[in-house]
Amino acid sequence: MYCKYGSHRVIHPKNTLPQAADKIDNHMVCLDNEMLIDVETLNIDSASFHQIKEACNYDIEAMKSMILSIVQRQGKMQNPVTKSGGMLIGSVREVGKNFHNQNLKKGQKIATLVSLSLTPLFIKTIKAIHIENEQVDIEGQAILFDSGIYAVIPEDLNEHLVLAALDVAGAPAQVKRLSKKDDTVVIIGAAGKSGLLCAYQAKQNVGPKGTVIGVVNEAWQIDVLKALDLCDEILLEDATKPLAVYQKVHDLTAGKLADLTLNVVNVENTEMTTILATKNHGIVYFFSMATSFTKAALGAEGIGKDVTMIIGNGYCQDHANITLDLLRQAPKIKAYFEKKYTSGGPR
Numbered sequence: 001m002y003c004k005y006g007s008h009r010v011i012h013p014k015n016t017l018p019q020a021a022d023k024i025d026n027h028m029v030c031l032d033n034e035m036l037i038d039v040e041t042l043n044i045d046s047a048s049f050h051q052i053k054e055a056c057n058y059d060i061e062a063m064k065s066m067i068l069s070i071v072q073r074q075g076k077m078q079n080p081v082t083k084s085g086g087m088l089i090g091s092v093r094e095v096g097k098n099f100h101n102q103n104l105k106k107g108q109k110i111a112t113l114v115s116l117s118l119t120p121l122f123i124k125t126i127k128a129i130h131i132e133n134e135q136v137d138i139e140g141q142a143i144l145f146d147s148g149i150y151a152v153i154p155e156d157l158n159e160h161l162v163l164a165a166l167d168v169a170g171a172p173a174q175v176k177r178l179s180k181k182d183d184t185v186v187i188i189g190a191a192g193k194s195g196l197l198c199a200y201q202a203k204q205n206v207g208p209k210g211t212v213i214g215v216v217n218e219a220w221q222i223d224v225l226k227a228l229d230l231c232d233e234i235l236l237e238d239a240t241k242p243l244a245v246y247q248k249v250h251d252l253t254a255g256k257l258a259d260l261t262l263n264v265v266n267v268e269n270t271e272m273t274t275i276l277a278t279k280n281h282g283i284v285y286f287f288s289m290a291t292s293f294t295k296a297a298l299g300a301e302g303i304g305k306d307v308t309m310i311i312g313n314g315y316c317q318d319h320a321n322i323t324l325d326l327l328r329q330a331p332k333i334k335a336y337f338e339k340k341y342t343s344g345g346p347r
Helices: 046-055 060-074 159-166 170-178 193-206 219-228 242-252 271-276 293-302 319-329 331-341
Strands: 010-012 034-044 086-095 109-112 121-130 135-145 150-152 184-188 211-216 233-236 258-263 278-286 308-311
Touching: 034 046, 034 159, 046 060, 060 121, 086 135, 086 159, 109 159, 135 159, 159 193, 159 319, 159 331, 170 193, 170 258, 170 278, 170 319, 184 193, 193 211, 193 219, 193 258, 193 319, 193 331, 211 219, 211 242, 219 233, 219 331, 233 242, 242 271, 258 271, 271 278, 271 293, 293 308, 319 331
Parallel strands: 184 211, 184 258, 211 233, 258 278, 278 308
Antiparallel strands: 034 086, 034 135, 086 109, 109 150, 121 135
């Protein structure tokens, strides 16, 4: 009997689940409770992709070698530094007889909604790395476990646009839950993929009397946010400098600070910036894979800040539909994403 969570694929260490395992079985044989996928594109998560390109000094061939080495060694695309993965799009090749959905058809395009850090993956060749949008075109295959969630690619949206958006679908869906009418919301990393989606959702929730404050670290990002009309205020600051960001948020809010602060950046040492920007009894939402639980927990204790801290779960009920509907409702963001994630030549 195969495990619905994929523990039967774990090679080392035994008695762990695939995400925590050092190595999993990536032989591309579809077992009874699995789906076999012909993979077209990997969307490497932002923290992982940032680490890989920095380690390889932006050299595409070196990045290809590093990605291939990781998958060959572990049987999955799990960055050994960040421990994070990403997601993929591909087409259904085979569905096991005990897989929970027997209605999927061979050739049907899907995007997986589970992390590459737990997905058995085999890469025959890397065709291209799109360094500008963190997507990697490959020839290869992957396995989705019976517990794995996925989305069928809708016909009205470009598949690479869908892949990019669904990679961070948990963030705007959680913002829809967490932000309230008249709130002040601060977004650390507001001009990134998840930041833009979160800013739009926050604006819908807080209404005309609420405030959305975007924090970015490069001047061109201010132009992006202004063009998309997503933030009421924009701060140009380094998120690794907590006191500088805190002072600006303090001044903008007349000392009240944020009801909700979102951290969606891909760099380390931004935990205290997020916490300091938030009022006592406010909510801190860490969606960044670069977040250190130790730094956040002990840091909040060290400054006597009583906030509710939430570690971003990539899954949120109905998050795929929420995020794709957001794109349909926000033509400016959709157009921006289409330019960024679907251009750049043939794939």
